[in-house]
Amino acid sequence: MSRWDTLLWVLLPYIALTSFVVGHVWRYRRDGYTWTARSTQLLERRLLLVGSLAFHFGILGVIGGHVIGILVPDSWTRAVGISDGFYHWMAVIVGGAAGLLLCLGALLLVYRRLRIDRVRATTLRSDWVMYPLLLVTIVLGMLCTFVGGLLDEYHYRETVSPWFRSVFTLDPKGSLMVEAPFVYQAHVTVAWLLYAVWPYTRLVHVWSVPVGYLARSPIVYRAKRGATRTALR
Template sequence: MNTLIWIVTPYACLVVFLVGHVWRWRHDQFGWTTHTSQLLESRILRLGSPLFHLGAFGVIAGHAMGLLVPAWLTERIGIPEHLYHATAVWGGTVTGIMLVVGLALLIARRFVNGRVRRVTTTVDKVLYVALAVMVVLGMTATIGTNLLGEGYDYRETIAVWFRGIFWFSPETHLMSEAPLIYQLHAIGGFLFLALWPFTRLVHVWSAPLAYLWRPYVVYRSRRHAPVTPAPAPAAVRDRAVQEARR
């Protein structure tokens, strides 16, 4: 069972993540978009979208630092463990609250506004449910275990198992001994990656970076431009010639 959960499932989800993106790009390029509904409702979106995206960026950065950067490396560059722990917990709490508020506003917007609700697809609903579950599990681990509870050193267990996946040597016993909330959050994260290619989240790989070096668009005023009359249609022109001959 440990092999199935902590080895087979992560690799299967990563394969679906990679192959799914290739399939989506080859067969659904017109659907490779945010499917924005800003024109249908912008008041709630104006607040919810920045909170959600800023919170998501902070949460992703915190996960990357905690899972990919070994504890010995931060100690070697002069960051003591208690300082790292305090920064991770409070930073994760602040960005997590931003993510929760932003996601709650976006979900409420989808169901409160009738026009936005009508353009919400089944995949969108599944995505919002998956996001909500992931956020609840993550905030429970951050606030319930590390901020209010006794704490758990995931850098010596979960992070080691996670890095082992990319070295093809995951240590399953490290995850089997972790608290249940961390186990659920970890397996939920990989399942979320498997869902990613089939949702609107693919738009994150299409950031408009070309805008940074594209040439300027020049606009010229038509205020003083000479006005040339439009040519008359052929039928009107022929009728005028006939009347002139008469």
């Protein structure tokens, strides 16, 4: 491999993962009050509702597809009776549908932020880094699904998937990514850059799952008139 290949497929993943982990710890401990999505629901609701639902449902489907396609070896799916051909077309159809839903949601949210003045006024400098990286990652992912899946029928589970798993076993096989088509290389590279800046953007809110609400004591509301009488009841 060349030095450039070593940088992209061996060093970049660990730089991004280090920034991802250390950045989250630093953000939580030193800047915890900004650990929020900075919701602008009060400024505009209609586009936010449609865009947010489409984006979040789409991203759940995309994450599920990536988990099965990248983290699960192809030998495992064959062992349970799923042929490579069936898996390939299911990935194109289901993954494509989830990707299109994700694209729709992302475009609506970006359009809303750019076109509505009161929403654009709340945009942070980190958003101008995060949003382009997020959009480019989504677009490149769609190209991998449709161009790589339909036109070339490229089997990424033989190169991209084992390389990705090798990163987490601390034995990165960068030579596998050298053989991958450019669109896959670009998608992976931009995704690592997105992970690197993740902790310093509004994306940190994905970890704030309101589990505590399930065990929280109920809130008692009392009217201004007759509050004492209501309390006695």
